[in-house]
Amino acid sequence: MxxxxxxxxxxxxxxxxxxxxxxxxxxxxxxxxxxxxxxxxxxxxxTGVIVGKAVLLNAETLGLNLTAIIQVSMDRHTPDRFENFDRTLEMCSEVVSCSLITGQAADYLVEVVVTDMAQYQEFLLNKLTTIPGVTGVHSSFVLRKVINRTSIPLDHLK
Structure with a gap:
């Protein structure tokens, strides 16, 4: 640190x-x-504190009107299952974030941004659920982002 x-x-x-x-x-x-x-x-x-610079886009202006938060469950908790899932999701342009999590029934929390429900269904049925080891998905849809920060708070650091 x-x-x-x-x-x-x-x-x-x-x-x-x-x-x-x-x-x-x-x-x-x-x-x-x-x-x-x-x-x-x-x-x-x-030192790796700054890892890059990015331009932030307004998804709605681009017609990307649907954000889904998906909990994904895996059949086995093995390194090869997780590595394959990770590699496959990296190739999905709809995915804006993916986290391996604990404390839930799910193993992953995936955020997807798409134009509409039809595109979401295409992603879900033809990409996500075809990944070996995926046994369950639970989707929630964002109605409104209350807080959407891109910055990391520094005021609590010593």
């Missing part, structure tokens, strides 16, 4: 708000000159 000082946290908070900031803009926001700011960002990248 890496230790972050107050300035590192401020840099990360600003970049999480807007990853397109230039080094000059970022330096101004966090109260550094450009060179030290650039060195700090490079250090955060080199």
């Amino acid at each position: 890496i230790t972050l000082d107050r300035t590192d946290k401020r840099i990360l908070e600003e970049l999480q708000k807007d990853g397109s900031l230039s080094n000059l803009e970022l330096a101004e926001k966090v109260g550094l000159s450009p060179s030290p700011c650039s060195r700090r960002v490079k250090h955060l990248e080199d």
Whole structure:
């Protein structure tokens, strides 16, 4: 685990708000000159704290109006079953997140974004349930996202 000082946290908070900031803009926001700011960002990248930058899209504007949260149960809890499931889901463009979980009857929690129920049915019947080892799926559909953060809170770090 890496230790972050107050300035590192401020840099990360600003970049999480807007990853397109230039080094000059970022330096101004966090109260550094450009060179030290650039060195700090490079250090955060080199240590793996910053793993990349992304553009966030509005799914509804693109016609992706249905988000499903799917609990998936597997028949066996073996490394080869999990590895095959993981590899197969990585190839499914509808999947925006997948987590191996504990504490539930399901083994995986999968989030899927599609245009409509017909596309969801296509994904479910022709992709998800054809993966070897899948024994059960339970789907829930998002009515409204109450909180949809992409940032990681840093205020609780020491």
